[in-house]
Amino acid sequence: MEGGPLLRIENLVLGLKGRSYPLVGPVSLAVDRGEIFGLVGESGCGKSLTGLACLGLFPPAVTPLSGRVLIGGDDLLALSENERRFFRGRRVALVFQEPLSALNPVLTVGHQVEEVLRLHRGLSGTAAREETLRLFSEVGLPDPETRLRNYPHELSGGMRQRVMIAMALAGNPDLLVADEPTTALDVTVQAQILALLLELRKRRGLAVLFISHDLTVIREVADRVAVMYAGEIVELAPRESLFAHPSHPYTRALLEAFPRLGVRQLRALPGQVPPPGHWPAGCRFAPRCPEKVPACEKEHPAMKALSAEHAVRCLRR
Numbered sequence: 001m002e003g004g005p006l007l008r009i010e011n012l013v014l015g016l017k018g019r020s021y022p023l024v025g026p027v028s029l030a031v032d033r034g035e036i037f038g039l040v041g042e043s044g045c046g047k048s049l050t051g052l053a054c055l056g057l058f059p060p061a062v063t064p065l066s067g068r069v070l071i072g073g074d075d076l077l078a079l080s081e082n083e084r085r086f087f088r089g090r091r092v093a094l095v096f097q098e099p100l101s102a103l104n105p106v107l108t109v110g111h112q113v114e115e116v117l118r119l120h121r122g123l124s125g126t127a128a129r130e131e132t133l134r135l136f137s138e139v140g141l142p143d144p145e146t147r148l149r150n151y152p153h154e155l156s157g158g159m160r161q162r163v164m165i166a167m168a169l170a171g172n173p174d175l176l177v178a179d180e181p182t183t184a185l186d187v188t189v190q191a192q193i194l195a196l197l198l199e200l201r202k203r204r205g206l207a208v209l210f211i212s213h214d215l216t217v218i219r220e221v222a223d224r225v226a227v228m229y230a231g232e233i234v235e236l237a238p239r240e241s242l243f244a245h246p247s248h249p250y251t252r253a254l255l256e257a258f259p260r261l262g263v264r265q266l267r268a269l270p271g272q273v274p275p276p277g278h279w280p281a282g283c284r285f286a287p288r289c290p291e292k293v294p295a296c297e298k299e300h301p302a303m304k305a306l307s308a309e310h311a312v313r314c315l316r317r
């Protein structure tokens with residue numbers, strides 16, 4: 001097995017076909033084996049596109065402009081679509097917010113997991129059935145035998161998310177990209193799914209790129225956290241360090257906002273995230289920053305190390 005991180009994103013910039021401005025980036029981050037890496041930020045900051053890029057997936061209008069996405073030693077962006085397909089499911093798999101849109105409504109969930117097992121591991125018949133039952137037990141689905149024969153609409157939201165996780169695990173990936181996997185669930189079920197991810201990490205050594213707009217959720221699971229703002233990472237730190245010593249003014253604003261459950265807006269901050277094509281030339285956060293000085297509007301800050309593991313993109317730190 002290769003050394004080094006499992007996933008390494010290097011200066012990834014994503015754009016729209018036919019447009020010159022970036023949608024996301026440059027983004028650099030690395031996820032280690034067995035690590036739960038949290039990616040947090042407000043709507044539109046680029047979390048989902050970054051997550052999809054880890055599978056070499058891009059919505060039709062979106063295209064990588066530069067950078068690398070390394071899984072082991074292989075740059076996904078340098079591979080053909082056929083070659084990328086080999087990585088999907090077997091090295092990296094995706095779990096997202098709404099399992100209903102990912103599951104086929106007219107097939108039983110048992111059938112759908114068996115199909116993934118056939119595709120990625122060549123299993124069929126009894127072997128596929130037994131492995132599906134095993135996966136269903138592993139993800140904590142009650143009465144797995146009955147679940148095999150259920151259609152997606154017959155299951156609760158929490159159970160559907162467990163089926164999605166079972167499907168994602170079917171190819172034995174090392175990394176799960178989980179994009180807001182608990183956002184659509186009520187708080188109790190959300191806690192159960194987070195506990196399941198932690199258990200899978202422990203049992204399988206699974207790594208997770210955990211995407212959320214909610215710092216309370218990130219705080220439950222992540223070993224390290226990257227905070228994104230307007231397409232770039234503005235702070236990167238181990239969880240304890242980020243919550244004990246938030247350094248970027250944006251991270252602080254997010255933390256102040258989070259006790260107000262259900263409130264998406266950062267009340268402490270005026271203004272909005274600038275959309276792609278309208279990022280300021282200096283610090284992208286400067287227009288909203290309570291601590292800005294004139295230099296912040298001229299100079300785009302680089303990531304600066306505050307300690308071996310804690311870095312921040314702010315001229316004033």
Ligand SMILES: Nc1ncnc2c1ncn2[C@@H]1O[C@H](COP(=O)(O)OP(=O)(O)OP(=O)(O)O)[C@@H](O)[C@H]1O
Nearest residue numbers: 023042043044045046047048049050059061213276
């Ligand atoms: N298919 C697409 N075509 C054009 N622009 C897109 C597309 N998908 C995303 N974008 C734009 O790219 C930027 C990043 O979007 P992304 O979905 O990654 O944000 P996000 O952080 O996941 O937001 P949210 O919290 O709402 O899910 C946004 O400005 C968004 O409008």
Ligand SMILES: [Mg+2]
Nearest residue numbers: 047048049179
């Ligand atoms: Mg998203």
